[in-house]
Amino acid sequence: MSMFLTRDRLNILIIEDNEGDIRLIEEAFQELDRTLSLNVVVNGEDAISYLKKEGQWSAALRPDIILLDLNLPGIGGGEVLSYIKKDKNLRAIPVIILSNSSRNEDIAASYQACASCYIVKPLTFQDYINMMKVIEQFWFNTVILPN
């Protein structure tokens, strides 16, 4: 289907504290017909350490794309987004906000802080699968990601 080179080993960073959502995201990604490297951190502090390659993440791979929840314990997702987009070495990485919130304030603030896009979390597993297929088709098959 794709007219471009298929990226078989995309590195995806999932920043999410809810175990159920992590599982749904991972399982929905597994439904895709491609090998992905999925890395999960469960709070904002760990996300920043991962991106800075500190401590246990000293050998962490630079993510090709980030899925970021807004509602995180400690440093919130909005602050993580701002940190990424103000860092000249990180800001080119696309950040997809994946949140339970459909508040206009959260949506506007995320776009103002240069999130690539904002998606309200689906309610059912089937909708997670549908969402991942659409994400795959746009971000993995159509777009050229920054290296």
Add this chain to the structure above:
Amino acid sequence: MSISSEKGSSTILIVDDNPADVRLIKEAFFEIGKSPELMAVHSGNDAMAFLRRTGKWANATRPDLIILDIGLPGVQGGDVLSMIKSDSSLLTIPVIMFTNSSNTDDIITSYSNHANGYIVKPISFEDYIVTIRAIEAFWLQTVTLPN
């Protein structure tokens, strides 16, 4: 298939100096049975006049999404992107770069300047359909856009 509710008529601004490419985008939307309002301007100056509603564009509709070519006469697409993303009243509008360039510098610079995606223009009409379908499914059906 839709995850979020079907949006009403969305407006997309196409900024491209090549009439054939504009036509291919419009025909691809027609081919997939989707009919967002498609507006087109052919230079960077006109794009900014449209977005700032000056001159003949005083009554222009604010676009939900911008498809932006890089190689434009006069003000280049990269400069248009920078102007949009540094204007507090425009920066939340997603901008997808749509260009013949697969130059790594163009890709990195675009993402660093907060492009919301970077697509190399397809060659065939069939591939235009695949690309436009991916854009439509992601940006108009899955993502929550800012108001």
